[in-house]
Amino acid sequence: MVNILPKPYSIEGRQLALDKEIAESNISYVAKASHARMWFADRLKERDEMAAYGHLISEDTKQVILGYLGTEVIVDDYVLTGVEASGDSTLNRTLYVQWGFEERRHSQVFRHTLIDSGLYSQEFVDQYIAEVTSDHWTFKRQTGHEETLILLAAYAVFQERHTRWNYTNTRVKLWEEYGSPMDENGRRLFPAAAGAIRYPEMDEGAHEANFCNIVRLNLKYFPEQTLDALIKVSKGYTMPIVQMPNGEEFLQAVLNSGLGNPRDIVKEVMTPSLNRMGLESKKALRKAIENYQNLPINCLVQLSGKTNTENIQEGFEVYEMLASGDFILKKEPVDSLPQSSK
Ligand SMILES: [Fe+2]
Numbered sequence: 001m002v003n004i005l006p007k008p009y010s011i012e013g014r015q016l017a018l019d020k021e022i023a024e025s026n027i028s029y030v031a032k033a034s035h036a037r038m039w040f041a042d043r044l045k046e047r048d049e050m051a052a053y054g055h056l057i058s059e060d061t062k063q064v065i066l067g068y069l070g071t072e073v074i075v076d077d078y079v080l081t082g083v084e085a086s087g088d089s090t091l092n093r094t095l096y097v098q099w100g101f102e103e104r105r106h107s108q109v110f111r112h113t114l115i116d117s118g119l120y121s122q123e124f125v126d127q128y129i130a131e132v133t134s135d136h137w138t139f140k141r142q143t144g145h146e147e148t149l150i151l152l153a154a155y156a157v158f159q160e161r162h163t164r165w166n167y168t169n170t171r172v173k174l175w176e177e178y179g180s181p182m183d184e185n186g187r188r189l190f191p192a193a194a195g196a197i198r199y200p201e202m203d204e205g206a207h208e209a210n211f212c213n214i215v216r217l218n219l220k221y222f223p224e225q226t227l228d229a230l231i232k233v234s235k236g237y238t239m240p241i242v243q244m245p246n247g248e249e250f251l252q253a254v255l256n257s258g259l260g261n262p263r264d265i266v267k268e269v270m271t272p273s274l275n276r277m278g279l280e281s282k283k284a285l286r287k288a289i290e291n292y293q294n295l296p297i298n299c300l301v302q303l304s305g306k307t308n309t310e311n312i313q314e315g316f317e318v319y320e321m322l323a324s325g326d327f328i329l330k331k332e333p334v335d336s337l338p339q340s341s342k
């Protein structure tokens with residue numbers, strides 16, 4: 001029997017190479033998560049401090065935290081979407097399950113925070129959760145597109161960064177509302193809810209890094225599809241659309257807390273996320289997709305400054321994508337014939 005390997009730059013060949021790299025990335029993510037970020041919402045010591053600090057929390061921050069609970073509590077919809085989009089890829093399903101485990105503890109942090117700080121009764125919070133989860137989030141409703149793994153990862157890059165940015169800001173706001181506590185060396189102390197929100201904040205940072213990595217790997221093997229996914233999800237991007245009983249109050253509180261300014265979202269979320277994909281702006285993203293049309297079929301795309309032409313399979317030309325959306329050739333195919341015109 002003869003095994004005929006697909007041409008490396010055929011779709012099949014690319015998919016095999018991408019799967020291999022994604023598998024390595026997923027394995028290292030799961031391994032790292034299980035020792036570097038192992039925490040449980042119900043066991044956070046900050047819970048014991050919440051009762052004493054609860055009365056200092058403003059009405060706006062209370063609404064914001066309730067809204068965060070609403071956004072995090074529909075995690076099963078996000079996870080299921082990812083698991084279904086993974087098809088029979090066990091590795092991708094495992095990643096979504098691990099991610100779901102981490103996201104689930106975020107809603108638990110907010111639930112404990114609201115109850116332990118005395119902001120709402122347990123009955124109120126559980127009724128709120130029941131109302132939010134009676135509706136279902138879908139990727140189609142969110143973005144107007146049917147989900148695929150690359151679209152989900154591209155959307156997640158922006159959303160995870162946005163969530164982390166929200167939590168960082170709310171942590172600082174809580175700190176101020178708590179009377180800006182400091183230790184004897186003048187370092188800020190983050191007790192109670194301000195300390196508890198740091199855990200989801202830290203997870204969101206790790207999620208952003210992981211989805212960035214997945215998108216960058218896709219960009220290498222399937223540049224056109226990946227650039228297209230980034231365009232699709234960044235167009236009209238918003239945080240997950242969730243039906244919340246306090247929807248209006250939440251939106252108003254977000255605006256009052258300085259978290260809803262579209263210019264800030266571009267500056268703090270959209271642009272830095274694109275920067276991590278090697279692009280300086282949305283304009284550069286559009287330019288990259290236009291320029292890509294002129295590249296040869298057997299090209300691989302790497303990010304500026306991160307080009308590694310070692311261990312590249314035969315037959316590939318390596319192009320570096322510049323921050324402007326232009327491409328430059330870094331490596332000719334190894335099996336190319338010597339050119340007499342040189
Ligand atoms: Fe989360």
Ligand SMILES: [Fe+2]
Pocket residue numbers: 103160163203204207
């Ligand atoms: Fe997350």
